Amino acid sequence: MLISSSSSVNIPLHILFSEIFTRLPVKSLCRFRCVSKSIQSLTLNNNDDPFFLDLHLSRSQTRPRGTTLLIPAIRSGNSYEILSAEVDGGPLTHLYTIPGGYDYHRRTFSFDVNGLLFFSGDSYSNTCPFVCNPTTRQFLKLPPIESGYQVIRYFLGFDPSTRIFKVVNIHIYHESDMMVCRVFTLGGDNSGGSWRTIHPGFPFEGCDWFRNLSKSVCLNGAIHWFLEAKNVIVAFDLKDENFYVIPLPNHGGVVQPRLSETVLIQVNGFLAVICYNYRYFSGKMKMWVLEDYQRHAWINHIIDLTSACSNYQFFRPLGSIPTGEILLLPCGNVSSLVSEVRVLYYDMKNRSFRTIEIIQPPKGICWYVINYFCMTSYTETLFFPRDDQ
Template sequence: METLEQRQSTIQNDRSQQRAKISFPEEIIEEILSRLPVKSILRFKSVSKPWRSLISNPSFTKLHSTRAAVNHRTALFISAHDPSTRKRYFLSAAHDGGSLTHLITLHNTPTRCDITESQHLNGLVLFNYGDGYQNYAFVVNPSTHKVLKLPNPTNYGTGKTDICYFFGFDESKNEHKVLNITITTHHVPLVKPVIEIMIFSLSNYSWRKIDVEFPLVVSQFRWCYGLKRSVCVNSVIHLMLVNQKELLAFDLRTEKFSIVKICSDAVPHRIICNRPHLIKVDGLLGVVCHDQMITNNDVYVWILQDYENGVWVRETITFPKSWSVFGCAFPLDSANMEEIIFSLNKESKNVTSVLMYNMKSGCFKSVQLTLDNHPFLCKEHVQFQQIKGYVESMVPL
């Protein structure tokens, strides 16, 4: 005769077998998972081998990134530096504010003449810093908390070396790439600077030197003050030059340089003190300048609406009060398709604020970021230097 315990065990086994037989088509599972935030998807990797295989598939990564961009599922990437300890912190935060999330700490970073820059594409952020002698570049996925340190591209020779890294995405190959331009200037009369161009591919994690004609007579001044910030649009990396009537463009598909003309009205009258810079707005290339903004409280964003025909359209952003009241805020990046990040300011020991402007509504807002969970960020010496908006992504590193 079957005991009560045996009967209950049989019932449980039957139920388990019935649940095991219940399954959804892979298309439905993919449809559901692609709409979830990255944090939830990472947990679902451990459900089963089929789910892990599905989530790790490049086609799923692309689908998830596309839907995250359409649904404006964006967040903020932030870099902070403590010169007293020589530590640099990578942080992230929700788009609407709240507590900061600590991603990684870099130790023994240079402090003298430290220059930083960051660029984001499809959920990945390229962050580079250096002092002219030590230069480092990292690719970060803030959503998965993964960080890749790029190997040094070459052995630099003697002389003054200027090194810059620029982030790009080759749409023809669906591949992230890093463009490295190195110029070595020798302190010898009549000796021309040596220019090296290299490309790092995130598909094979290696540098490749290319022989390409550089369309400029690059001087030390022109290089140091011009080629520091870039914007990638339609597989083309654009760099602002000291000659502010034109941009240097590098096409990742053809691996060739070209010159893009800027609308003459976008160039400020007082070039030395009002240097414009590049920004991406709604997926388009933009040039921003604050020419005489102190008197009229307006900042102009010139957007290249028609790339092929060189048609620039001006958008005007008007501050409700004097520009100086906002700490002389200047557009830094686009948080999503509609919003522009203006500034990052530490209001108190435990709070940092981000000023944003909505292009659609024409309104400003202040987003509060709290530092309470990370006492090392509350120190007086800590400097918040970079802030970028990024779209959630499963892109692996």
Template sequence: MEQQEEKKKKIKVCKRRRRRRKQSKSGSSLPLDLTSEILLRLPEKSVVRFRCVSKPWSSITTDPYFISLFKTRSPRLLLCFKANDKLFVSSIRQHHQTFDTWNKSYSSSQPIDRYHMDLKFPINFNYFLPTESVQGLICFQESATPIVWNPSTRRFLTLPKLNTGWKDITIFLGYDPVEGKHKVMCIPFSKSCDDCRVFTLGSAQKSWRAVKTNYSHRSNYYTSGRCIKGVVYYLAFVYHMDVWVLMTFDVKSEKFDRIQLPSSDVHKELIPYEGRIGCVDRKRNMKKGIRLWILEDAEKHKWSSKDFLAPLSHFDKSLGCCFLLKGFTSAGEFIYVEQLFRKPSYILFCYPVRNSFRRFELKGITDDQSVLSNVHGYTLHVFPNHVESQLSF
């Protein structure tokens, strides 16, 4: 009897051990949906690094659905400048301050995120400006060849050369939210034409496609596109009409249209405003104000306007430097940035409704003393409302 009882106890112990081993094995492997939720809460650098952990993690982080969810996180203000064949990149979270903090100096000892990259090719950011940040990607050019940059993955993609004979080009970056595709569109720089070239990212496309623009027009140095809800907007000059217009490029259908501008005094700057395109000009009857023309109806060429008690350019007496308007945050703040980055350097956030400013000091943007000691400064490029993207090339 004792032997039988002892045997039963041993069997129970073995069963218990097997059960624990099974539980341990099952517990070490989290459900995929829970793993995805955890990865969505990590910084983009960690997500990229964790792709090497396992095939399931790599599959999760490269899935289009995960990438689209990752983009919905809080937008950031991306900053970059070129110095000593390096690209210095920093990002600041765009958070809307409570009203009691306005008109107070706000600074941080370190940007939330920063890094620098060694450039293996020359970049002329000063003459041909980069595009805006469109769903996490930015496009610029080198020797009339478009290059796509993903700041989150720190990767560059050089697109095929244009066999057009165009010496210089103007590039635009668009995003189709229906099919979830980026497209790069190019037209000749400062030369009238009635066709363009289009390249779809992430497709099997090997060369540029020629697309008719329907309207002969030209760009110039100041042309800068803005992509809003699947449409790229940019200013262009139409020769036979002898007038500047707002051109539109539908990213999905690849069709062009033109919209009459509301005023001949419209400034060169196009700014996204509350989900619509806005054109900035100075308000004539105000010394320190701007008028923002907002496109209400593209088909009817209908515009509305708003006047703000905020200067188009702001001179800070305490700092002895001039700040230029670079865009809007998603919270409706104007972003003013110094034309040249030097030590120290600041960003001004203006809330036009209350005519108030807050100042952000760029501390720790780089530790490179050879860069900081340059008294002439560097051109600082600003990309408001930048979202992180895990799109791989």
């Protein structure tokens, strides 16, 4: 043992780190930052130690309160905040205030990508996109791209094989109908912290296909979108920086265009497409799960919520939690004045569901505009791209 100790008992060091510190909440680890350089390097410059980070992340997924529900909200006084509630419900509390204030409110909020949240820039106000880890309160702004009134979108992804976060930007120029694709590597490449234009092979001609892409899901080192017009999943490989297409099975996906909605989510590490008719909601939702990613093998599942839907018009799938339960938000017939918001979890294995209640912040001096449709499940991590640009 290299440490001299006044005590006769010693825990082996690797046990201390890999067995004890990996079981601690991020908040506890961050608290030691001020007393210990060793913990400081663990919580700040942390991409050095993938073993520790991955173990900590996988333990956070099962640890009580390691996973929470995050919801973006605008608070009176024009600050943009992230509120959090426990997975099993309860009061909605303040977690993190986005630095920079009000102008961020029109942004879209990404799913949790390895503990990072991504806020894309706005096409009209030319504000810059940014990533943040709301638990460690680390925040990183990306340089903005001048876009004016053109279509511009950003997506965050993580490639586990290289352990690199990348932001993909797609920009459509109206005048020439040209599509430009750029990549920004977060932490550690030689691009000097700037956007790099790439020339991937696009999966379809023209740029109409791109305009209707769904919210992205990052999995297996690729960013995925559902493309309703073609009824396929479009994927962008983060390592090769190229597009590919995963076809949906026959009769999968769109039921009735214009009346139905198809949502792409991740469940238990698998891609899943959920399709339902929101105008005439029967209580049943069609789901396809991509069981074999390489061979494009899908399995079919029917989510049956008939017994739950008497009070609601329909349910919107928002994602899943680490237990594999699908997060659904009941819509319609809900007054915004209620103090509790109900959320449903659907368990695929047992074909059952449970309801939890999220208690809204008390109406007092400050009020919130809370965007429940952007609710996402979030597992806390120490991940953050190294800031050495």
